[in-house]
Amino acid sequence: MKFKLSKKYIITISVLVLTFFLYAKFVYSPVIFKILDRYKEFNTTGVPDGLTSLSAKECGGCHTAIYNEWRTSMHSKAYTDPYFKAWFKKDNEIWVCLYCHTQLERQMKFKVDGFVNGDLTRPILEINDEYEEGLEYEGVTCAVCHVYDGVIHGPFKDVNAPHPTKYDEIFTTTTLCRRCHEVPKDGLMFYKDNPCGTVEEYENGPYAEKGFICQTCHMPEKFRALTDFSKIYRRTGQHTFKGAYSMEMLEKALHIELDQKGDRFELRVMNNGVGHKFPSGDPDRYVLIITKFYDKQGKLLKKEVERFGRTIMYRPIIIEFYDSRLKPLVERSYEYKGSDLVTNARRVTVEVEYHILSDRAHKKLIKKYGLPKDTQKLFKLKPLEFRF
Numbered sequence: 001m002k003f004k005l006s007k008k009y010i011i012t013i014s015v016l017v018l019t020f021f022l023y024a025k026f027v028y029s030p031v032i033f034k035i036l037d038r039y040k041e042f043n044t045t046g047v048p049d050g051l052t053s054l055s056a057k058e059c060g061g062c063h064t065a066i067y068n069e070w071r072t073s074m075h076s077k078a079y080t081d082p083y084f085k086a087w088f089k090k091d092n093e094i095w096v097c098l099y100c101h102t103q104l105e106r107q108m109k110f111k112v113d114g115f116v117n118g119d120l121t122r123p124i125l126e127i128n129d130e131y132e133e134g135l136e137y138e139g140v141t142c143a144v145c146h147v148y149d150g151v152i153h154g155p156f157k158d159v160n161a162p163h164p165t166k167y168d169e170i171f172t173t174t175t176l177c178r179r180c181h182e183v184p185k186d187g188l189m190f191y192k193d194n195p196c197g198t199v200e201e202y203e204n205g206p207y208a209e210k211g212f213i214c215q216t217c218h219m220p221e222k223f224r225a226l227t228d229f230s231k232i233y234r235r236t237g238q239h240t241f242k243g244a245y246s247m248e249m250l251e252k253a254l255h256i257e258l259d260q261k262g263d264r265f266e267l268r269v270m271n272n273g274v275g276h277k278f279p280s281g282d283p284d285r286y287v288l289i290i291t292k293f294y295d296k297q298g299k300l301l302k303k304e305v306e307r308f309g310r311t312i313m314y315r316p317i318i319i320e321f322y323d324s325r326l327k328p329l330v331e332r333s334y335e336y337k338g339s340d341l342v343t344n345a346r347r348v349t350v351e352v353e354y355h356i357l358s359d360r361a362h363k364k365l366i367k368k369y370g371l372p373k374d375t376q377k378l379f380k381l382k383p384l385e386f387r388f
Contacts, residue, residue, distance in 0.1 A: 030091045032283075032318060033195045034186035035120060038179070039096050040112065042105040044130075045143065046150040050163035054106055054143040055135060062227045069239040070142065078102070078139030083356065086371040095123050100180040103144045107136040145176055156226070156234065174199050177214040181281070189318040192310075195283055201276035205328040212275055217249075218242060244279060244354060250379055253278055254326075256350055258291070258386045264337040267291055267350070269306075271326035278326045283310050284357040291336070293345040301345055304336055309355075346388055352381040 051058055056076070060067030070076055078084065078101040088097050095112050105111065108128050116122035135141065146152050151164045155171035170176055183196035194200060202208055207216075219237030226236055242249045252273035259266050269289060271278045279285040286309025293302040311321045326332060355378045356362075365371035 029120070030094055031096060031120065032189070032314065033183040034189075035096060036184070039099045042099070042108065042111075043103050043144065043148070044105045045147045048147060048150050048152055048163045050161075053135075054104060054132060054141070054147060056138050056141045056143075059142045062229065064228050065224065066226075066236070066239050067142075070241075073239065073241040074243065074245055075140035075239075075241050076138060079107075079136050080139065082372055082375045083365070086365040086369040089369045090365070092121070094121060096120070101139060102136045103140065103179075104135065106130050106132040107138075107141075109136075140180075155237075159226075161227075171215075172213070174202070174214050181214075185318075191283075191312070191318065191320045192323045196281055198276050198280045201280060201327075205275060207275040207328060214275075217275060244281065244285065245379075247379060247381070250352075250354055251381055254352060256289075256352075256384055258348055258350060258384075260342060260388055263339050263342055264335050265293075265342065265345070265348070267304075267306075267334045267336070268331055269326070269333075270331035271328055275328055277328070278308065279354065280325070282356075283312055283320075284361060285309065286355050286358075288351075288353040288355065290351040290353065291334075292349045292351070293336075293341060294347045294349075295344045296346040298347075302336065302338075302341055304334070306334055348386045348388070350384040350386070354379040354381075 110125040111128045112123045114124045153168035157167040159165045178199045182199040185191045221235040255270045255272045257268045289306040291304045
């Protein structure tokens with residue numbers, strides 16, 4: 001018996017195949033942001049006279065304090081961070097990730113010399129003769145920000161050094177930070193803002209008007225000598241670049257108050273310690289505010305959870321459904337009603353949890369992409385306690 005396909009069935013299958021082809025060819029991309037021209041050009045600087053390498057270790061020979069600060073920073077772990085390694089593997093090690101995580105051409109074993117049929121996921125690679133062994137493991141190393149055209153740039157004019165130096169006003173602005181911390185969306189990406197718009201969030205907020213820059217909080221000044229051998233003391237930025245992975249910074253982020261008003265409790269949360277939205281950066285990050293009500297015997301009466309974050313669908317196209325993050329100096333209030341609750345609650349705790357990503361995404365990275373099981377995924381602040 002011969003099986004004959006109906007005309008309707010053939011047309012349906014053909015339409016589905018064509019739709020899938022067009023989607024895969026012209027719509028879907030593992031890249032969740034717009035590819036700017038600057039992402040295709042790495043810092044091609046040579047080694048300045050007086051130095052033998054672009055490694056931070058060489059800088060540390062004279063700038064010991066700054067080098068030791070940088071070593072503790074997430075900048076130094078930009079390539080080795082387990083989350084980056086897992087996401088990089090998930091995205092088939094697409095070249096564009098390296099633009100922010102290892103920005104020097106000397107950190108690349110291979111250079112991108114175009115793309116097959118213009119497909120960004122199919123780069124044409126060639127061996128990089130300028131590759132410096134192991135330099136990629138330093139991530140955002142000193143030379144990424146400070147070395148251009150074989151000259152060391154910085155924020156000071158009166159410098160006497162054994163290598164060429166140049167004053168650059170870029171260090172007194174947010175321009176340096178913008179290269180990585182402002183990632184725009186593309187045409188078929190329906191984000192409410194941008195996938196990562198930290199600098200833009202700051203510029204549209206109150207702190208820019210007050211004269212603050214990124215360095216004000218993330219590189220606080222310290223009065224000291226610039227090198228181990230200098231007798232000249234000046235205000236230099238600390239190179240720890242503390243951010244969301246720092247409990248010190250997280251503890252400064254929010255101001256929380258809880259009051260009893262008649263037949264309700266009112267919780268007020270203000271972003272009074274962050275110059276941009278909270279949380280910012282990676283779209284997967286979110287914050288939970290967990291409020292627990294206890295009676296005088298310590299029995300839990302009620303638990304409320306508020307979420308600050310983003311809800312985004314990445315396939316078949318990118319759509320951001322909502323953004324509940326807190327803007328700078330904005331307060332948000334929540335009411336928890338109930339005469340029984342007000343009558344019986346004697347102790348209330350408010351917990352703040354900063355999540356790097358969801359439990360589901362964390363488990364997937366562990367299972368499929370090699371994320372170590374013990375990699376920290378959330379930061380818990382010390383609970384606040386209110387008694388009534």
